[in-house]
Amino acid sequence: MKWNELLIRYGELSLKGRNRNYFVRKLKRNIETALSDLHSFEIKSERDRMFLYADGKDDMEEAIKRLPFVFGIQSFSPVAKCPATIEDILQTALDVVGSGETEGKTFKVEIRRTDKSFPFVTNELQQKIGSHVLRNFPELSVQMKNPDILLFVDIRLEGAFLTSKVYPGAGGMPVGSNGKSLLMLSGGIDSPVAGYLLMKRGVAIDAIHFESPPFTSELAKQKVIDLAEKLSSFGASVKLHVIPFTELQQLIVGKIPDGELMTTTRRIMMQIADRVRVETDALGIISGESLGQVASQTLDSLTAINAVTSTPVLRPLISFDKLEIIDLATKIGTYDISIRPYEDCCTIFTPAKPKTKPKLERVKHYESFVDFEPLLEEVIKKRKIYNLPRQEKDEFADFL
Amino acid sequence: MIYLDNSATTAPSEEVLSSFVKVNKRFYANAASLHLAGKEAETLLERSREQIRSIVGAPEGEVIFTSGGTEANNLALLGFARKFKSRGNHIITTSIEHPSIMNAAKQLEKEGFDVDYLSVNETGMISLDELTEKLREDTIIVSIMHVNNEIGTIQPIQECAKIIKQHSRAVFHCDTVQSIGILPISIADAGLDAITVSAHKIHGLKGSGALIMRKGLLPESINYGGGQEFGIRSGTVSVPAAAALALAMRLITEEDTAEKYSNWRQRLVNYIKDTKDVIILAEKNSAPHILSIAFFRIKGEVAVNHFQKNGITVSTSSACSSKSGQAGHVIEAIGLTEPYKQGVIRISFGENNELSDVVKFEEVFSSFVDILQRGKSNEME
Missing domain, CATH: 3.90.1150.10 (Aspartate Aminotransferase, domain 1)
Structure with a gap:
């Protein structure tokens, strides 16, 4: 089946009053980014929908594969175009209906006749097309309310446009239309999902990760790069900042008592994240914390950790159950990456009994004996930055 | 000369030989190992799998690397028989298959399976009518070779697939050792379930082949060990052989x-x-x-x-x-x-x-x- 164009509908966006043009422009740019490696395509935007034209059949199929992951799209439909003659319309109607499953499905024809000079009126057309389709697909039955297949025929001056399939979009808002935040990306299951949820609401993200070589391996870092790259597939590039954390971590372990170790570690991480945030012009910090999941995610712990900054810390998973998070991670394709078995820096110097109710005053007291500042500045300067998606040479291609 | x-066999191409040597030098680590070198070998292995899948029109399909066509054919027949024996007891193949199918079928007969061998005419063609007649509700495997290795007859596998799908729930396996790279083969388009390929018939290396299947279909294992290749084919995978097979398949289909x-x-x-x-x-x-x-x-x-x-x-x-x-x-x-x-x-x-x-x-x-x-x-x- 050769489709000529894609009709893209945006739900929530068309409600956004005077800002709508801004949102639509963002969406158009994000779609262009998502399809940038295709040969040639063109997007035309109208008030409440867009049309995407691609040249080749392959490009069209690739676009159909990628659009469901671009935020800000409510749904989209492939459209077949034919000359506005009754013979062509009947034949194309069969092609369009036949391109999907028909066994045991219900069906209905809807007509829009913008070209009033077309020789048949709407009712006649509906009957002609409907009966022609039914003759050729006897397994279909007609249903007026909520049919499985709604064959929509739009007769315009420049031709007839037929569509039947509706692909659901990702919903949400175009990434970048709601500013930028810095995601604390650990390599676990939760943080990429937190990033995804904020992207869904239009937030562009940079990510920050703490590594402790030689205790953490290259593979652990690779895993985080892969996660950040996966996030970049949702319509926007992602910058990943990797902080060399070994020395700071050893300093903390040497100077802070076991009970407060974890809380101080998190407080230091939060401070580093906050300074990187300023450098990258991000507004908030995103974290994958879910209330009560581990010792550092009790309300007491969150309070003690959060005390280092007044920057908004966005925690979209705060009330999620672990299983809900896993479901979402599986759906967006980060779960398989997250469960790779490598140690991350948080699991290396874990005290036997971290306090679930740390007292902010005590933590501050212990920290007051240590000067973290020089190292803090140093690691931020020494951070490595990865731009994702990667555009590097494929070294394996030489052997295949 | x-x-x-x-x-019978082909001369390995220069490209395949040189890739095989280079991959042996650089990616000799065990693809199942956790360390970086192992991970790299695994990445190359998966890339090889991906390339093979897309060449045979099963972009989402399954690839099990084997020691060659014989092992892949054995795995298909014995492995699917074990897997689906609760569904039925009947197997159909032809009277002109390669010995690796023929003798595997004979073995299954000894184990209590009921095997029909389709007859062929003087040009080696099976009859679609006979296939239709022989198909039963309890048929679990049909294995028909694409091109015969002795006389070259091409069987109408696409029509066979249609008939098999229409009349049974059997898995359709096709030995494409002689046809791959010369005739177009697409698992999806032809409606096949599984095919066998061998590297040394297409200017690749001896000791390497694969069983390739549509998505979600895997046979039972017929050997036992460390559970490599999704638990189907134990034994340390030869990453160089896998890459060489993928390369040989690409070269032969490009021309x-x-x-x-x-x-x-x-x-x-x-x-x-x-x-x-x-x-x-x-x-x-x-x-x-x-x-x-x-x-x-x-x-x-x-x-x-x-x-x-x-x-x-x-x-x-x-x-x-x-x-x-x-x-x-x-x-x-x-x-x-x-x-x-x-x-x-x-x-x-x-x-x-x-x-x-x-x-x-x-x-x-x-x-x-x-x-x-x-x-x-x-x-x-």
Whole structure:
């Protein structure tokens, strides 16, 4: 089946009053980014929908594969175009209906006749097309309310446009239309999902990760790069900042008592994240914390950790159950990456009994004996930055 | 030497050999290891799998690397039989399969499975009507080879797939060892469930092949060990062999050789056709790179020796059955008449052949026929 164009509908966006043009422009740019490696395509935007034209059949199929992951799209439909003659319309109607499953499905024809000079009126057309389709697909039955297949025929001056399939979009808002935040990306299951949820609401993200070589391996870092790259597939590039954390971590372990170790570690991480945030012009910090999941995610712990900054810390998973998070991670394709078995820096110097109710005053007291500042500045300067998606040479291609 | 026995095996290509050596030097780590070197080897292994899947039209499908076509065929027959024995007890194959299917089927008969062997006509073709008749509710596997290795007959696998899907729930396995890279094969388009490929028939390396399946279909394991290859085929995977197979498959499918071979074959057919006491087997419906002919009351071995003396390597019908001295099961199945049975030779083209090889073959063929005629006229006197 050769489709000529894609009709893209945006739900929530068309409600956004005077800002709508801004949102639509963002969406158009994000779609262009998502399809940038295709040969040639063109997007035309109208008030409440867009049309995407691609040249080749392959490009069209690739676009159909990628659009469901671009935020800000409510749904989209492939459209077949034919000359506005009754013979062509009947034949194309069969092609369009036949391109999907028909066994045991219900069906209905809807007509829009913008070209009033077309020789048949709407009712006649509906009957002609409907009966022609039914003759050729006897397994279909007609249903007026909520049919499985709604064959929509739009007769315009420049031709007839037929569509039947509706692909659901990702919903949400175009990434970048709601500013930028810095995601604390650990390599676990939760943080990429937190990033995804904020992207869904239009937030562009940079990510920050703490590594402790030689205790953490290259593979652990690779895993985080892969996660950040996966996030970049949702319509926007992602910058990943990797902080060399070994020395700071050893300093903390040497100077802070076991009970407060974890809380101080998190407080230091939060401070580093906050300074990187300023450098990258991000507004908030995103974290994958879910209330009560581990010792550092009790309300007491969150309070003690959060005390280092007044920057908004966005925690979209705060009330999620672990299983809900896993479901979402599986759906967006980060779960398989997250469960790779490598140690991350948080699991290396874990005290036997971290306090679930740390007292902010005590933590501050212990920290007051240590000067973290020089190292803090140093690691931020020494951070490595990865731009994702990667555009590097494929070294394996030489052997295949 | 002019090598015209490419259906027995082919010369590995320079590209494949050099990639194999390089991959052995650089990615020798065990692909199942957790360390970086292991991870790299695994990435290359998965990339090889991906490339193979897309070449055979099963972009989401499954690939199990094996030690070659024989193991992949064994795995398909024995593995699917074990997997689906709760569904039924009946297996269909043909009377002209490669021994790796034939003897696996015989083994399954011993284990209590009911096996039907489809008959073939004088050109080696099965009958779709017979296939339809033989299919039963409890048929669990149908295995039909795409191109026959001895006489080159092409079976209508697409039509077979339709009939099988219509009348049964059987898994359709197709041995494509002789056809891959020469005839177009798409698992999705042809409606196949599983195919066998082998590297050394397509200018790859011996000891390497694969069973490739549509998404979600895997056989039971038939060997036991560390659970590599999704638990189906234990044993440390040869990453260099896997990459070499993927490369050989890419190279062979990139070049369109079918038309060239077809022209050569037709030229030979025209040349040989009216020769006294020589017949052409499966003249029509045959693969472009395989030509089998039979001499009247002359042993195939004698012809092979004559060609050898004149610098051309051809073989008696199949390397796998040529040493036993008996007519092979394929020759029996097509019902070749007695005086021709022992006299079959096979010519098969490959990437290294040129038109001049075909011309040279014609000359040597003529000289052989001259000798035969002289011998016979002497007999008369």
